[in-house]
Amino acid sequence: MVGAVVVTLLLGLYVWAVAGRGIAMIRTGEPVVVAIGAAALVIPLLVVGLIAAEFRLATRVQRMADELSAAGDLPVDDLPRSPGGRIDRAAADAAFDTYRAAAEAAPDSWRAWYHLAFAYDAAGDRKRARAALRRASSLY
Known part of the structure; x- marks a missing residue:
């Protein structure tokens, strides 16, 4: 979970930087640069949406795992492995x-x-x- 939070914070910095550049481009008033700036603002929106969806999935999967664990029905990794650790x-x-x-x-x-x-x-x-x-x- 710590890794996911760190990566999310780094992506947040990226989103902030891209959004800042997009806004700066829009403020120039040049039609082509404004269009590019508006298009650049789509990227942060997509990133935020995808991150939110992944965190929702992760929290739901954790709730499912907790429920299965309480019922003693959590999947068990008992498959035979090679000496290198690969599953047969x-x-x-x-x-x-x-x-x-x-x-x-x-x-x-x-x-x-x-x-x-x-x-x-x-x-x-x-x-x-x-x-x-x-x-x-x-x-x-």
């Missing part, structure tokens, strides 16, 4: 099939999607893991 791919794929079947059987269960997200992550598919976690969050 065959074991991850076998575990994945179980969680995928559970999510297909209960498509409205945030718990099933939460578990599926961590199965995707163990299988190395970060993009689908994130999508499943977002789905779990929206169902929560």
Whole structure:
């Protein structure tokens, strides 16, 4: 969490600097420079919106994790690993099939999607893991 806050503060400085430059450009009164300045102000708005969405997702995921932990149903990372620490791919794929079947059987269960997200992550598919976690969050 500390790392996320530090990165967010650094992005805040970036947003402030870009917004300042955009406003300065708009104040020149030159039509082309004003247009560029207005376009530059879109970047800080996007950054702030994306950061806010990520923090909302993170807090919701933490609440889900707390609830699963209290129920003793938090995903357990017990997959076999190589001496280098990499998860055994065959074991991850076998575990994945179980969680995928559970999510297909209960498509409205945030718990099933939460578990599926961590199965995707163990299988190395970060993009689908994130999508499943977002789905779990929206169902929560």
